[in-house]
Amino acid sequence: MTEPEPTAGRRVTIKEVAQAAGVGVVSVSRALNDQPGVSGETRERIREIARSLGYRPNRHARFLKLSSSRSIALMMKGIDNPFFQQMLETVENAARERDYLLSVIKVPHYADEVDEAIKLVDEDAVAGLIFLGGNFTHQPADLARLQVPFVLSTIGQLEGIDPASYSSVAVVDFAESRRVTQYLLGLGHRRIALLGVGLRDTSVGMLRRRGYQAALSEAGLPSDDGLVRGLDLDGRSPYSFEYGYQLTTRLLAERPDVTAIFAVADVMAIGALKAALDRGLRVPQDLSIVGFDGIPVGLYVHPTLTTLVQPARQIAELTCQILFDNMAGAPARQELLKGELRVGGTAGAPRTDEFAGTR
Numbered sequence: 001m002t003e004p005e006p007t008a009g010r011r012v013t014i015k016e017v018a019q020a021a022g023v024g025v026v027s028v029s030r031a032l033n034d035q036p037g038v039s040g041e042t043r044e045r046i047r048e049i050a051r052s053l054g055y056r057p058n059r060h061a062r063f064l065k066l067s068s069s070r071s072i073a074l075m076m077k078g079i080d081n082p083f084f085q086q087m088l089e090t091v092e093n094a095a096r097e098r099d100y101l102l103s104v105i106k107v108p109h110y111a112d113e114v115d116e117a118i119k120l121v122d123e124d125a126v127a128g129l130i131f132l133g134g135n136f137t138h139q140p141a142d143l144a145r146l147q148v149p150f151v152l153s154t155i156g157q158l159e160g161i162d163p164a165s166y167s168s169v170a171v172v173d174f175a176e177s178r179r180v181t182q183y184l185l186g187l188g189h190r191r192i193a194l195l196g197v198g199l200r201d202t203s204v205g206m207l208r209r210r211g212y213q214a215a216l217s218e219a220g221l222p223s224d225d226g227l228v229r230g231l232d233l234d235g236r237s238p239y240s241f242e243y244g245y246q247l248t249t250r251l252l253a254e255r256p257d258v259t260a261i262f263a264v265a266d267v268m269a270i271g272a273l274k275a276a277l278d279r280g281l282r283v284p285q286d287l288s289i290v291g292f293d294g295i296p297v298g299l300y301v302h303p304t305l306t307t308l309v310q311p312a313r314q315i316a317e318l319t320c321q322i323l324f325d326n327m328a329g330a331p332a333r334q335e336l337l338k339g340e341l342r343v344g345g346t347a348g349a350p351r352t353d354e355f356a357g358t359r
Contacts, residue, residue: 011119012055021049072100072323073126075117077107077133081239082267082295084132087153087316091130094320100127107134109237114142121146128323131155135202140165149326153319154204154310157334167332169319171310173204176339177211177264178218180290180308183341184260185219189288189350191227192216193255195247195263195272198232205230205238208264208292226255244271252279252287259287259350266291266298266307273301273346284348294342303345310339 018028023038023046030037031046038046072095078084088104095102105120107113113134120126129150136155143165156170157163184192194212197205209228216223229247231238244263248271251258263269269291276287283289283303291298294309318335326332 012053013119014055017046017050017053017055020053021046070100071126072102072128072130073117073120074102074104074130074132075107075113075134076104077109077111077113077131078237078239079104079106080237081133081265082297083265083293083310083312084154086295086312087132090313090316091132091320094317094324098324110234112142114138114146117150118142118145121148128327130319130323133203136204136207137202149323151319151323151326153315156204156207156336163334164332167322167326167334169315169322169335169337170204171315171337171339173207174211174214176308177208177262177292178215179211179341180262180292181212181215182219184262184288184290184347185215187260187288187347187349189260190221191224191255191258191350192260192262193227193229193251193258195244195251195261195268196228196230197238197264198230200232201230201238205264212262227251227258239265239267241267241271241274244268245275246271248272248275249279252276252281260347261287261289263289263291266293266295266305269305269307269346270298270301273305283346286351288347288350290347294339298344306344306347307342308339309342311337 014025014028018025021028023042027038027042028046031043032050074091076084092102105116107116113131117129117131126148128148129146131150131152132154134152134155136158138158138161140161143161150166152158152166152168154170155168156173157168158166181192194209196209197203213223229251231247244267247268248261252275261269261272263272269289272289273283276283276289281287289306291305291307294307294312298305298307314337322333322335
């Protein structure tokens with residue numbers, strides 16, 4: 001018999017152990033958990049193969065498997081994001097009302113959320129999946145490995161993927177970002193900066209950057225790379241107050257001619273507001289700032305934040321409805337929702353002087 005080769009750099013699944021041992025997944029599970037139903041000789045052989053492959057039980061899967069037919073996994077990319085926190089209670093309530101266990105699994109910004117979910121599916125641990133946040137570019141073969149119903153929440157239509165193979169709920173990030181930029185253009189701004197994500201980032205920040213660029217192009221304004229700000233953070237999430245503060249501090253030092261900022265997330269916009277105030281600028285008299293999301297804290301900063309409000313509760317409710325419909329056999333569907341531009345106190349007409357300096 002050929003010795004199984006250990007796998008480096010990824011988690012070995014129970015199915016791979018079963019394949020190497022020439023037995024079923026149930027037999028492997030019984031052997032590794034010291035349950036009856038397998039002979040002593042087979043038990044030891046399976047355990048030895050599992051050790052040689054470097055198999056480690058998935059702690060999430062082990063817990064969920066106790067009631068896998070009643071378990072939903074929420075793959076949350078950005079667990080500290082205040083916008084997602086708004087949605088969490090709605091999802092929890094929807095699962096509880098249908099007598100399902102909800103497990104919230106934090107996915108690091110640098111990780112592929114589909115790869116993380118496949119590990120759970122391969123362990124037969126869940127009946128359904130919700131992806132909250134993440135990328136809008138995935139390989140069809142990877143999605144096909146998700147052998148349970150799933151819904152992409154806050155991620156709209158996937159590029160190059162058959163719509164019949166996935167469900168999703170989101171606002172139209174491209175169109176809404178174009179609308180925000182058009183609003184600033186309508187106020188008279190022409191030097192509008194974008195606080196966004198790095199060029200390698202394939203989260204919704206990229207779609208929002210495209211909407212911003214489209215609005216400027218339609219207005220006949222030339223591209224100005226110096227006004228488009230974003231960093232690849234080597235795994236750290238750009239959706240934070242600190243990131244917005246750092247980008248804006250550098251922007252204002254290098255481009256004092258800027259009169260408006262569109263931040264692709266409210267947390268960035270609030271960071272930008274602090275950076276502007278720390279520099280001695282008046283908002284909106286010297287600098288206008290507009291965000292995207294509509295998180296509650298935006299109503300409690302001063303001035304109150306002008307932002308594109310996503311319907312968080314509606315997104316969460318529709319996500320759950322579609323997931324449970326899919327679990328009951330309904331076909332995949334995509335729902336695209338409209339946001340609402342909430343005018344606060346951070347946006348106004350551009351200043352009339354050439355530059356705004358430190359006061």
